[in-house]
Amino acid sequence: MNDYIQSMIEWIEEHLSKTFLLDELAKYMGYSPYYCSFKFHQATGISIRRYVLLRKLYLSTEDLVIGQKVIDIAFEYGYSSQEAYSRAFKSVFGVSPGEFQINQGPVQSFAKLTLEHNRDVNRVSFIKEVEQLQNRNGELFDEDVLNIFNGQMMYDEFHSNKMMGNSDYVPFNEAMCVHPTSKQIFDDHFIRLRAEGHQNAVESYIQIVIKPLEPLFQNQYNYMVLWFGEDVFCQMNLLTLLAYLEQITYKGRVFLNSFRDDEFKVSQTELLLGNYQKIYEEVLLNQQKPTMELLPVMYQAIELHLSMLAEENSVKKYIKNHAHLSESELVHQLMAVFSTLGYGDLQYIEIIRQVRTT
Template sequence: MMQEMIDWIEDHLFDDFSLMNLGNDMGYSPFYCSFKFHRMAGITIKRYIALRKIYLSSIELKQTNQKTIDIAFKYGYSSQEAFTRTFKHIFGISPNAFRKNPQPLQSYVKLNMNGIKEGFRLDISQKLKIETLQSKIAGQFDQDILNILNGQMMYEEFYTQQLMGKSDYVPFNEAMCSNDTCSTIFSDEFNKIRASGHQVSLKDYEKITINTLKPLFEKQYKCIVLWFGDDMFCQMNLLTVLAYLKQMGYKGKVYYHMVKETTYDVEETEIRLEGYKEIYEQVLIQHRIPNVQLMPVMYQGIKLYLDYLKEDNEITAYIKKHLDKSQDDLLKHLFHLFPQYGLGDVQYLRIIKTIGEA
């Protein structure tokens, strides 16, 4: 029933939405449809429709020459100004600025409730795309390149697929969206704070996180390529690495390869390091939105992070409504419904335990 509702909504995205019509076609009361959708999806129907429309509009801005005002009307906005306000609120950039300089942003794809997939396969076409990007960069910088990958899982996948050629590559094994941090990244104080937050010994933290990054600390590279996803978890890790590169005064080229971790589709963006140390401090220490222009995907990640820090957020609300589920089922649904956060089982289990004990 839930998937039928989603399919119906998608078929009527460009109509004036009517909860009454949805209920009539589903054979349930409008109230029940609204209640069931919110309970199952973790967001309201209105919010789902708004996110889907604004994401689809970003594709048209990027891929077509349609006037902005025509796109605004197509997606149900009463004026170009209303469209611009919503677009900037979601992505942190105006539609016209995005069109002139398209940058990575977090996608809002159609919900799929029919089966919760576990794992993924690397599409051969994406493997070829990654290899092409690597060849291009290797042609510019020979082999004087360091690739930093988000986490051990991505590292092992890239190792198994032999995607990095002869370039050096290391994993960033952290979860910066959780626990406290400090201003000087990878300092003794930083390592102690992070180890304490993760409830591991300093020795174990250094073994898992610091020792794997030795090439970054010990070698001079002409180019650093950052392979991170578009979710909140990855964006906070990415922000930390960018801030560290600025902290160390890195002068080489920096590229961000935004990876869709379910498909390994990849999008390349060159990064300038100016301002990232201040952004890191404002977000991860002061817990506030920076007042500077950001990549849309990082802006989205920061907003999700600040919501995630709140005691009451969409994740905790969903968990409270589904404590009757088994832990395994609840985890599967959380992974499926909130991919934009990119949280792992450790983070979710901690939240579930805290709510269960309250």
Template sequence: MNEHIQQMIDWIERHLKHDFSLDALSNYMGYSPYYCSFKFHQAAGISIRRYVLLRRLYLSTEHLANGQKILDIALEFRYSSQEAYSRAFKLIFGISPSEFQRKPMPVQSFIKLTVNKDKGWCEMNIAKKIEVEQLQLKNSECFDQDVLHLLNGQVMYEEFKDNKLMGNADYAPFNEAMCVHATTKQVFSQAFIAARASGHHDSVENYISKVIDPLHPLFHKPYKCIVLWFGEDMFCQMNLLTMLAYLEQSGYAGRVFMFSFREDEFKVSETELTLGRYAAVYEEVLIRHQKPSSDLLPIMYQAANLYLDMLHERHAVVKYISSHKDLPTSELLIKLFERFPSIGYGDTQYLELIHKARAEHS
């Protein structure tokens, strides 16, 4: 069946700049429209039409960045008007195409879906080293003394440390998963530590050892610049939002850079951030579970919407797990990592959902 799904994907990709027709796809595949739609959703975790929408809009950002006329882009990607394209663009990215064109900003990648893809770790490690070296040449001040690099998680921290990628700067990991469990308004307060430890079913002492102690440089040393290395997925962006909220709450006055990336490509997008809104957004999204009222970078806007969607009892991941619950756990985990890269959950979060889904159906 995977071969048939890939054939559907390849056909869709060839026709992204044509008027999409489920009937035409079904005629090409030799199956009914319902069967094609059902099997695609089952394998990909989203509908065909959603896939087409996200692929078209993501590809259109490249045209915007190259200065192409917005009307021409709208027509090229089969929108009925510039207004229709602009509405769809803002719904997904939180800003208008004209705003993006004036100042291109990081967005979540939505690359072509490939069934059963494989990527060598050796190849990725080399790509990361080359990418970081290029960043050092372009922006050496971010790799100097009096600079702290905050990395999303212990694995990334150790990888950067072992390869000595940070130049003369300091670095520390943020070992959290802020997209799950309750939090508190004041980041890293005693109440925060107690709430997070409880959510992770851990003791306060262990939580301090794993999360707080590794951040010692952030708490005890002044820095002229802080560089935040966080992936573009929802998991990483909610961690990033938490760290930005802390920087505001602590009165940090230096420069802040976000180096965002997609794990399986590791093409880093560098953006200098201005503090002032993130503590309020953190409270709205992660505490009150409301959509942010402030303008955000598209990548964080998309992540906030994904986070709020994941709070619903029957979100896309739960539905996917329910339809594949009979697969061996190890195989199901691989499929979840492949199908939902924009969410960014780790095995711990997915295993909780798998066990819950199986318990409900037992």
């Protein structure tokens, strides 16, 4: 079946510059439109039309970056008008194509789907990318800089090899995309609430999450460099840290180094603090859409995060439709299919067991 779905993906990729017609794909595959649509969604967790929309819009951001006219891009990707393209673009990225062209920011990558999951990072490209960052902005490698990494693994790699020069390094070992949180970040109530959600003792949570962050709490830095991927897991952690920096009225400069797990290419953006505390409260406390404008990559992640709060979300549906798979097989499939969520095995195991015991 994977070969069958991959053939559909290859056909779609070859026809992205045209108006998508399900009947034409079905004719090529030799099956009914319903069967093609059903099997594609079953295997990938996304509808064919949604896949086509996201691929076209993601590819179009590359054309916007190089300054191509919006109307030319619209027709290049099969839209009937510039207005139709602009509406679709804003629905996904939260800004219009023109606004994106003026204030370019990171977006959540939507690469061509493959049904094999591989998050291994090429360490050579990894090192080259950091060297390029140093050539562009060497001040971020000095002693008055704190690098905060999403998780222990990336922290260990950077810290052990001193990849950011004389600067300091800390990991943020959390998963803010799951379980309740509190308005004040990193206070006693926050710690108790998060520990309870993760079913950890408070002492254990402090050792895992709080203690590694001590340089953030104790030292003064002129620069914060936040290393976070594009997925929901990383972006909710990023939102929490930005809200915390606002809570402590941090006055230094803040840079986001956004990257994909499967392709270590960094997009560096300087962030201005001011609205993240409010967004944090709206999204992670009140589970509402943000009322403030924000980076496209965070806008996309929040949309996905809120969709996961639905009782019948896409992950739960996928689990129910693959009841024949073992827990370990299903975790592997979920990590491949829902890569934009960025959940780890612990998050998926929790959801699987919840679904299978109800």
